Amino acid sequence: MADPDLAEVATRIRRRVLDMCAGRGQGYAGQGLALADVLAHLYFRVMRRRPDGSYLDRFVLSTGHSAIGLFATLGEAGLYQQEELHTYGQAGSRIEESPLEGTPGFEITAGSLGQGLSQAVGMALGERLRGSGARVYCLLSDGELQEGQVWEAAMSASHHRLGNLTALIDNNNMQADGVTAEIMSVEPVVERFTAFGFETQRIDGHDHDALRRALPSAALPSAALPPEPAQDRPPEPAQDRPRAIVLQTVPGRGVPEFERHHKVHYLRLEQSAWAEAIAALG
Amino acid sequence: MTAQETAALRPEVRDVTAAPLVSAPFATAMVEIGHERADVVVVSADLSKYTDVAPFARAFPDRFFQVGMAEQNMMGIAGGLAKTGFTPVAVTYAVFATRRAGEQVQMALATGSRTAVVAAFLPGLTTPFRATHQATDDLAIMRAVPGMTVIDPMDATELAGAIRAAVSAGGPVYLRAQRGDVPELIVPPADFEIGRCVLLRDGGDAGLIGTGLGSQWALEAAELLAGRGIQAAVLHVPTLKPLDAEAIAGFAARFPAVTTVENHSVIGALGSAVCEAVAGTGLPCRVIRRGVPDRWAPAGPLDYLRRSLGLDAGSLAETVTESTGGR
Numbered sequence: 001m002a003d004p005d006l007a008e009v010a011t012r013i014r015r016r017v018l019d020m021c022a023g024r025g026q027g028y029a030g031q032g033l034a035l036a037d038v039l040a041h042l043y044f045r046v047m048r049r050r051p052d053g054s055y056l057d058r059f060v061l062s063t064g065h066s067a068i069g070l071f072a073t074l075g076e077a078g079l080y081q082q083e084e085l086h087t088y089g090q091a092g093s094r095i096e097e098s099p100l101e102g103t104p105g106f107e108i109t110a111g112s113l114g115q116g117l118s119q120a121v122g123m124a125l126g127e128r129l130r131g132s133g134a135r136v137y138c139l140l141s142d143g144e145l146q147e148g149q150v151w152e153a154a155m156s157a158s159h160h161r162l163g164n165l166t167a168l169i170d171n172n173n174m175q176a177d178g179v180t181a182e183i184m185s186v187e188p189v190v191e192r193f194t195a196f197g198f199e200t201q202r203i204d205g206h207d208h209d210a211l212r213r214a215l216p217s218a219a220l221p222s223a224a225l226p227p228e229p230a231q232d233r234p235p236e237p238a239q240d241r242p243r244a245i246v247l248q249t250v251p252g253r254g255v256p257e258f259e260r261h262h263k264v265h266y267l268r269l270e271q272s273a274w275a276e277a278i279a280a281l282g
Numbered sequence: 283m284t285a286q287e288t289a290a291l292r293p294e295v296r297d298v299t300a301a302p303l304v305s306a307p308f309a310t311a312m313v314e315i316g317h318e319r320a321d322v323v324v325v326s327a328d329l330s331k332y333t334d335v336a337p338f339a340r341a342f343p344d345r346f347f348q349v350g351m352a353e354q355n356m357m358g359i360a361g362g363l364a365k366t367g368f369t370p371v372a373v374t375y376a377v378f379a380t381r382r383a384g385e386q387v388q389m390a391l392a393t394g395s396r397t398a399v400v401a402a403f404l405p406g407l408t409t410p411f412r413a414t415h416q417a418t419d420d421l422a423i424m425r426a427v428p429g430m431t432v433i434d435p436m437d438a439t440e441l442a443g444a445i446r447a448a449v450s451a452g453g454p455v456y457l458r459a460q461r462g463d464v465p466e467l468i469v470p471p472a473d474f475e476i477g478r479c480v481l482l483r484d485g486g487d488a489g490l491i492g493t494g495l496g497s498q499w500a501l502e503a504a505e506l507l508a509g510r511g512i513q514a515a516v517l518h519v520p521t522l523k524p525l526d527a528e529a530i531a532g533f534a535a536r537f538p539a540v541t542t543v544e545n546h547s548v549i550g551a552l553g554s555a556v557c558e559a560v561a562g563t564g565l566p567c568r569v570i571r572r573g574v575p576d577r578w579a580p581a582g583p584l585d586y587l588r589r590s591l592g593l594d595a596g597s598l599a600e601t602v603t604e605s606t607g608g609r
Contacts, residue, residue: 100393101365101393101394102393102394102395107365108361108362108365108389108390109389109390109393109394112385112389115354115358115385115386115389115390116358117358118354118355118357118358118359118361118362118386118390119358119359119361119362119365119390120362121355121358121359121362122325122358122359122360122361122362122363122364122365122366122370123362123363123365123366124362125347125359125362125363126362126363126365126366126367126368127366129323129344129345129366129368130366130367148354149352149354149355149358149386152349152350152352152354152355153355153358153359155350155352155355156349156350156352156355156359159350160347
């Protein structure tokens with residue numbers, strides 16, 4: 001089966017993100033727009049579904065504030081209706097800005113940053129013990145790497161030889177107080193994860209070809225993947241080493257105005273500005 | 283006997299001064315549970331030998347996960363294991379579980395509905411070190427966590443029963459545990475029921491309420507008082523949450539004053555819970571709280587610490603005697 005046009009899927013996810021923010025005029029739009037591409041690949045190509053439609057592979061969102069991107073992706077996958085997603089952040093809505101475990105599609109409670117990779121390690125150990133063959137993908141942000149627990153988790157992932165675990169680092173160079181590189185640099189992030197025993201690579205988080213190469217579908221043997229230039233091919237991951245993919249992302253990606261002027265942790269805008277942003281997506 | 287009093291269990295209890303010691307009851311129970319339940323796994327942060335889980339690790343190496351000296355990561359891993367269908371028992375010292383990894387216990391283990399057990403060793407004053415190792419605040423912290431079951435067993439029988447109950451609790455459990463040789467006061471077999479109080483000893487002159495080791499200390503005081511002609515009843519509250527407030531209020535209704543005894547700060551655990559249970563009932567019952575005062579305790583062996591803090595049998599008996607009007 002041919003993959004859906006993932007660039008188009010990502011655009012639809014972005015449209016949902018902006019519509020969600022428009023409901024209350026505010027939200028974590030920058031993160032949602034930045035993650036649309038990788039989430040499109042994970043949920044519409046990489047993660048395997050059982051015959052009943054449920055996902056065999058697991059996605060752990062460690063960066064709770066980026067829930068907007070996951071909600072929008074789950075909406076695109078049919079788990080949420082857009083009318084409900086439009087209530088994002090409103091009193092009484094289950095479409096919370098940072099939801100708890102148990103909200104459909106959310107595996108863990110993640111709003112307190114730095115805790116997701118540990119739970120992903122636990123899931124990877126559990127799935128291996130069960131012999132399910134499931135893979136675990138965990139999305140973290142660069143600012144989150146400042147939390148020490150992330151490195152405890154990284155150490156344990158390689159120690160326990162978790163070849164079924166992939167850490168995805170949203171390297172957007174943005175955190176609450178400003179630019180990550182100025183607040184507390186997390187670089188050289190590739191070398192750091194490599195030193196902790198991960199097969200690590202850095203890619204453009206908006207390059208669909210790069211995402212396709214870095215995140216091969218588990219359902220397809222590598223021979224079935226499209227041919228690639230040899231120099232771009234990532235090293236074959238060892239079976240017993242966890243992987244880390246550093247995604248260079250741009251907050252607000254897809255809306256030129258946001259990319260230029262709104263690289264901020266949280267966005268509040270007039271209604272007209274949200275409408276203009278949606279129009280700018282094309 | 284009132285309806286409330288019948289709510290308390292009445293197991294056979296040995297003389298507190300002549301209780302036999304049982305070697306590593308937690309270890310024995312965990313190996314038994316491991317044979318019965320393939321879903322039960324243990325996560326340890328470098329203290330396996332000191333938290334009585336080494337026998338489980340040897341018996342079930344596939345279901346034992348060593349994470350090194352990293353308690354926050356351990357609680358997260360336990361949460362991940364719970365979400366893949368396993369029942370994790372995370373073992374460490376009580377101070378590390380509730381202070382260093384307190385947030386991870388709450389977020390990874392307690393915001394969902396899956397069963398996960400934190401087995402917390404070195405409860406209260408049972409360590410020669412001071413503030414770094416004395417867990418005198420753990421019960422208060424865990425009691426405030428929504429949905430958390432909090433258990434402080436009194437002896438070997440209860441500890442073995444409590445870990446069995448915990449792995450079937452249907453939610454998160456914080457279980458204080460003792461290692462090595464543990465006195466066996468309650469004659470086995472005795473079922474442990476989460477949420478049930480235990481009437482260890484009856485008497486009409488004074489009331490003591492204990493939890494954990496504090497219940498042993500209350501029994502010692504009751505024995506001394508009996509020698510002086512004061513018959514004291516001892517109600518044991520192993521489950522601090524959910525609290526059997528009815529049984530506690532029913533017990534308090536029998537006395538003008540009750541004395542609470544706990545291996546913990548007087549703030550936030552048993553003493554506070556009894557005050558909460560009694561307040562609002564209209565009972566004319568004073569609550570005298572005995573435990574670690576609001577300061578860092580000194581270092582030393584347990585009997586020295588108890589004397590220093592007024593928790594030895596003689597001091598407790600004195601307190602109870604005063605509460606009865608000096609009879």
